[in-house]
Amino acid sequence: MPKIDFVHLHNHTEYSLLDGAIRLNELIEHTINKGMSATAITDHGNMFGVVPFYLKGVENGIKPIIGSEMYVAPKSRLEKSGPIKAGEEPFFHLILLVENADGYKNLIKLSTDGYLKGFYYRPRIDKELLRQHSKGLIALSGCLRGEIASHILRGEVNKAEQYAREYQEILGKDNFFLELQDHGLKEEKQVNSELVRMSQHLGIPLVATNDCHYITQQDAFPHDVLVCIQTGRTVQDKDRLKFANDQYYFKSPEEMEMLFAKQPEALRNTVEIARRCHLLLDTSTYHLPRYDVPEEYTSDQYFEKIAREGFEKRLERLKELEAQGRLKVPLSEYKKRLEEEILMIKQTGFSSYFLIVWDFIDYARRESIPVGPGRGSGAGSLVAYCMNITDVDPLQYGLLFERFLNPERVSSPDFDIDFCMRQRGKVIDYVTNRYGRENVSQIITFGTMAARAVIRDTGRGLNIPYSKVDSIAKMIPYEPDSSIDKALREVPQLAEMEKKDEEVKTLLSVARRLEGLTRHASTHAAGVVIAPAPLTEYVPLYKGGKNEITTQYAMGELEKIGLLKMDFLGLRTLTVIKEAIDNIGETTGKAIELDLLPLDDDKTYKLFSEGRTTGIFQFESSGMKDILRRFNPQKFDDLIALNALYRPGPIRSGMIDEFIRRKQGKIATTYEVPELEEILGETYGVIVYQEQVMQIASRLAGFTMGEADILRRAMGKKKREEMRAQKEKFLKGAKEKNILTKTAQKIYNLMQHFAGYGFNKSHSTAYALLAYQTAYLKTHYPLQFMAALLTSEMENTDKLASHITECREMGIKVFPPDINESQDNFTAVGEGIRFGLAAIKNVGLSAIESMLEARKKLGVFTSFVRFCEEVDLRLVNTRVIEGLVKSGSFDSLGLRRSQLFAIVDRAMEHAQRRHKEREKGQISMFATFQPQEGTMLDSQLIPAMDEWSERKLLAYEKDALGFYITGHPLTRFESELKEFSSSTTADINQDMDSQTTSIGGVISRIRRLKTKSGKLMAIIRLEDLVGSIEVTVFPATYQASQASLKVDEAVLVKGKVEADEDKAKLLASEIIPLREIRHRSAKRMVITIPLTMLEEETIQELHKLLEENRGECSVKFELVQPQRFQLSIKPNAYIKVNPTKQLIDRLEEMFGKGAVTLVTR
Incomplete structure (x- = not known):
């Protein structure tokens, strides 16, 4: 192995939000490529990226050194007095690196305290806190904004020495290093000179670092734009935060050696520090909170007791269904499955987990807090059904336990629980009180710079006109997996612009380098973590902008280090169902039991088939309504399938259309082997569910269900090596079942094709049940249901x-x-x-x-x-x-x-x-x-x-x-809306991206603004009878429509739909007042004149009137004599008018009310 003579110990990754531009995978990749065996992560004040960095390092044979660039308060971290004055330092920088497990725990404590108690512009610690938590940490004195360097630059060398001694005394003789940096700045030369002298004088060792904020030298400009995005400035602004040059990149050992040739010991010390830093993060132990069971039981015994008691209660209903001939699986199968699941749960060590979940759901049910029937793969567990954790019978719907808990690849099971939206907080409070406030927290989540957004952000930073940037951003297809590179391959117009326009080329080049970087931190909408001890024993904490406390590690990372995370979701539909049932009880005296609702109600399926599903859970979008009308669902299995299929992938691939045609008999359904019909019959030969992939592997190739789940995951992740091994195993297993290799190959290809689109049937079943319940209530108790829906x-x-x-x-x-x-x-x-x-x-x-x-x-x-x-x-x-x-x-x-x-x-x-x-x-x-x-x-x-x-x-x-109820300004324009409006605001969704449409509505809000070139534009809110939408009016349209842009004005807006990440809006191309729409759209004016009024004087007056109102609308006369005849006369083509209201009023004065008709087609 080549001699390693340098290790980077000062790196700002993308988790130094909008300041670091280093992706973790690039950091590891460049460490390998530059011949180094270790590298560090030292983000600003936080530990956000620690777990993914550690795991990527270990996976690639690179030693991950955990650290953070801490902010140290000049006095007490608790002192927070007013705004920062000129010349004052609210904090100094200090690099802390984890040497061992003690150091990791101490860094967690320091980072947490910085956010929870020391936050003042930045998360700050102080020397008192550092003294308490210094064990196992190695400190570097920091960059020019470190305390020692700052005092050197002020000419206060004695103070700098005093602080150097203090840090050495706090951290220990061998654990504090004076940090040399050379990015070509004269200030660094001044500081380095003093640090070398100080090192010799005080006996404090030196260490060389580069303050890395990006990977390659070429990334300096994209990084500069990133800083502009952070600060809201542009690259043209002179007085702004800006790095001095392009030297803040991840340099090679050779480049560092050239910079610090006179201090070789400073380079050697990087390797020595790396050697000393040795942390093993435990990713194999589950840290479940302690669930206290009665003293006469173990956790396994008490879990089994609750599960078996629950089964006996469920058995009563199962026997009723069996007597009615409606039970699809014999009771003996239930008993067998129960034994298998109990054994598997005990063997994998998750009895306590089931008890913890059972406990807070039991609390919710006792407190009459509505709980969802299930969510995710957990609905596939019979034990969960018996313990009332879920309300879906997995055997009745062919749901698989191994999709939830696989004994052959054990990972923590994951129950996501839906609660009534209004009372979700009560359940979280219960859990917090039961396990201790310090042991429970919400979870952080990170937003990234998606393709469209990063183009807009970059455009602002580069000071490119908004209209130009916006038009480019809109060329990125609105798809979950969209990217700039993909758009350049698939959108020829964008690729052409990149070739021909240097500004566009720069925009896309910079945006590509920033795309996907972490942009901001926020609180996960549902995630809660529960630990057996105070959370700071395992994970650092963070305080957000609204003073909410969360973990610094995201949900996936918490699972990796063995902590129990739960999704406590607030679901509005559960609130609506409860409210509707309460309303029914109050108004009719009937007590509705959801468990007893018949799942074969014809009237309910009629509502689905007619697409009357506004307010119906997961079935109310305009696209889904269209699918329902085409598909005509007649049974509950149809709802499960549609719920699984109505997603972007199956829709784009045409899979949903094929499914409908097969159901209608327009495409013949054939099966390669008879066993396939038993598995795919309910979905007309189409593989809709992930569970079907597992069943095929089990039935046709002899896989255990655990092995089949591993195959499913491999197909979903498309890992080539694993896929190749799984294919060989499948073909071999099929051969042993006497299936021809050619046939087995076709079946495997079919599985592989659909696996990418396959959905979790357990989740789809539980949510289809909620959809059916809401539809049943809307069908049979419309008043009570709609009252509940409105209340929600x-x-x-x-x-x-x-x-x-x-x-x-x-x-x-x-x-x-x-x-x-x-x-x-x-x-x-x-x-x-x-x-x-x-x-x-x-x-x-x-x-x-x-x-x-x-x-x-x-x-x-x-x-x-x-x-x-x-x-x-x-x-x-x-x-x-x-x-x-x-x-x-x-x-x-x-x-x-x-x-x-x-x-x-x-x-x-x-x-x-x-x-x-x-x-x-x-x-x-x-x-x-x-x-x-x-x-x-x-x-x-x-x-x-x-x-x-x-x-x-x-x-x-x-x-x-907030809206009109006794009338509406649009009511008098009912005929105009029918004739000229192609959509309502409720119809507009993200799937309509780039489509042209027209909407009639009332302007409820106007925000006027100027473009950078000084032209006026506006953002307006347009409201119609069913909702509202944001409309962007660019300068050209604004200029043409200025007179119509008034609050309360009823208008028709023509334009193009633009789908953003979270909503759809309209880009106006034309805005016409509805009171003028007929006149403005008229192609021909028909004037009906009674023959009795056809006198010379009248003809002359008519001619004069038409001459005074010249325009583009042709004129036609209808001469009538009632009950006798009607004569049409088309005058000379040059007679064309502007059909204003004033002209029409005058003509109707002359010839009677209704004498003028405008023809718009």
């Missing part, structure tokens, strides 16, 4: 508007809020649904409680003034009452909204006086109050005034509710 979306005005439109299409009336009838939520009343008070803006729960309490006391509010007297005005304040008036909540009192709004202040002043009189005892709390007294007070206070105009009434209604 009270904070999302777009969804509310869409669901109210759905109610109207279902023939369900949605009544406005009413102070005498509304509850907090939407409620089913008679033949309709009453609006919930909680959906009114600025009306909080405490105000609602006060109003409902007062209503309960009075029975009914008959007077506005009396209402003000009875409620608590500290809670029901002016904003609340004004919102109630605007929303129409007081309409049932028989007074105009304008009148009530005018007296809000006076009514409240009167009520406050009454409250004070009560408190003084001047009015008995129990004095009788006659209803007419309040009505009389109302009439005394209320001015005589007209109601608001319809426009103002609706505008205020929208202000209070």
Whole structure:
């Protein structure tokens, strides 16, 4: 092995967010290529990348040295006083490297404390904390921003020596090094000279490093752009954060040797430090929290007890199904499977895991917190079904346990659990209290620079005009696996632009180098980690921008080091189902049991087949509705399959179309061997599920289910070597089962083809069950279900508007809020649904409680003034009452909204006086109050005034509710919308990327801005009857449509759909006011003239009128004599007009109402 004479100990990877540009795989690859056997990770203040770096290093035979560049406070880390003053240093840099297990634990403690207690601009530690946690750590004095270097540059050499001694004393004589760097800066030469002298004087060893922020010298410019992205500047800006030159790359040992030829010991010390740093991360031990079982049981025994007791309870229902002939598998198979699973769970050591999950789900069920029927592969476990962890019978649907827990490749099982969205927090609180606050945490997640986003970010950094960058970004296909390289291969226009336009070439070149880098950290939406001891014994913690505490390691890394992570997902659908069932109980007295719903209800399948699935879990997108109408599902297995197939891969590949044609008999379904029909019959010969791949391998080639799962994974990951070995094994096994090699080859190819698209049937079954339950409730209890659905979306005005439109299409009336009838939520009343008070803006729960309490006391509010007297005005304040008036909540009192709004202040002043009189005892709390007294007070206070105009009434209604309910500005344009609009906002989705469409709506919000060239453009919000969408109006369209860009203007927007990472929006090419759409789109004007009016004077006036309104619309005359004849006359072609409203009004004055017809086609 060649002599290694240098190791890089100062590297900033992509986890030094938007500052480091080194990818972990490139770091390891270049370490190998440059002949080094070790390298370090030293990101800014954090340990985000430690686990993936460690694993990649070990996998490739490179020693991974764990470290971090810490920020050290000049005094106490707890001191955080105001903004930083000029010349002050809020922190100094210090490199800490892990020498051993003690050092790793101490680095975890230091990094955690830096975020949780020391954060001030950066996560800071101090010397007091370092002293407590110095064992097992090696420190390097840092770059020019290190404490020693900073004082040298200030000319305070004595202080620099003092701090060098202090660090040596804290860390130990052999554990502190003076760090030399040479990036060609004069300041470094000054500092290095003093450090060499100091080393000799104080006996502190030297070490040479390069402050690596990128891999190659050529990456200096992309890195500069990355820093611009971080700071919001451009490369042209002069006064900005900028690295001095292009020397901050991962240099070879030879290059480092040239820089530090005079200090060879500083190079040798890098190798010595690397030799001393020896950490073994334990990735083979599971650190499960301790579940306390009753003392007479072991964990295995108690787990088995719970599982068997649960099986006995489930057995009652299974026997009922068996008696009805609806049980697909004999009971003996259930008993056999139960024994197999219990044994496997005990043998793999996961009894405690099952008990932990059972415990918090049992808590949720006891507290009436809805729990999902299952999620992911866990629904394939019969034991989980028996323990009430899941609610899907795996044998009834052919689900496999080995897809969840494979005894032949043991990895931690993974239950992801859905809870009612509103009460998910209660379950997390229970787990936190049960296992200890220090032992439970949320989990970090990292966002990366995806293809479209990185082009936009890079374009901003390079100061390229937005419109140009945006047009390039939009050429990247909106696909999960999209990349710039893939787009260049598949989009000829983009490749052509790269060749011909230097600016585009630079943009794409830089963006490619930055693509995929980690951009930011945030909190995982559902992940929770539970440890047997305080988490800082295993993992560093992080504090986010909203003071939320998470782990510094992402979910996958936590699993790698053996910690238990759980997904506690909040699922809105569970909330809707519970609310709907409660509504049904209150309005009909019926108690719905989901377990007993028939899964063969014809009316429910009719709803699916007709695509009436708005509000139905996972089946409500416009694309899925279209698939449902084509497919016509008739049984539960169909729903499972469609749920699995409706994903980008199967849709793009045409697999879903083939599936439908096979079901319809348009494509013949054949099977290579009879056994295949038993496995693929339910999916018409198409491999839809991963479990089918496993069953084929087992039945046709003799694989155990564990081996079959390994084959499935290999096919999914497409690892060539493993695939080759698995293929040989399959062909050999098939031969032993007397299947011809040629046939076996065809079957294997079929499996390989579909394996990439195959979906987890366990997950699909559980979610199809939720879909069926919601569809059943919508079909049989539409009022109660839709009331629950509306309640669940009270904070999302777009969804509310869409669901109210759905109610109207279902023939369900949605009544406005009413102070005498509304509850907090939407409620089913008679033949309709009453609006919930909680959906009114600025009306909080405490105000609602006060109003409902007062209503309960009075029975009914008959007077506005009396209402003000009875409620608590500290809670029901002016904003609340004004919102109630605007929303129409007081309409049932028989007074105009304008009148009530005018007296809000006076009514409240009167009520406050009454409250004070009560408190003084001047009015008995129990004095009788006659209803007419309040009505009389109302009439005394209320001015005589007209109601608001319809426009103002609706505008205020929208202000209070977020949308219109008693009317809509678009109602009068109903015929125009039908004729000219091709989509609604609800139709627009990311699958429509780059498609042209037109939407009619009302402009609800306008944000005007200038491009860098000074041209005006706008971002507007367009609302229609079912929702809203963002519309970008670039300068050319803005200029042409400026007069129409007004809030509350009803317009038709033509344009192209643009799919971003998280939403779809519209890029406007034309904006036309709906009131002018017919005139602007008219091709011909037909004027109907009664013969009796055809006089010379009239003809001359008509001719003059048409001449004065010249335009591009041709004219045709219809001469009529009622009940006798009609004559069409087309005048000279030169007579063309501009069909304005004024012209039409004048013509209809002359020839009668309806005399003018505009033809648009």
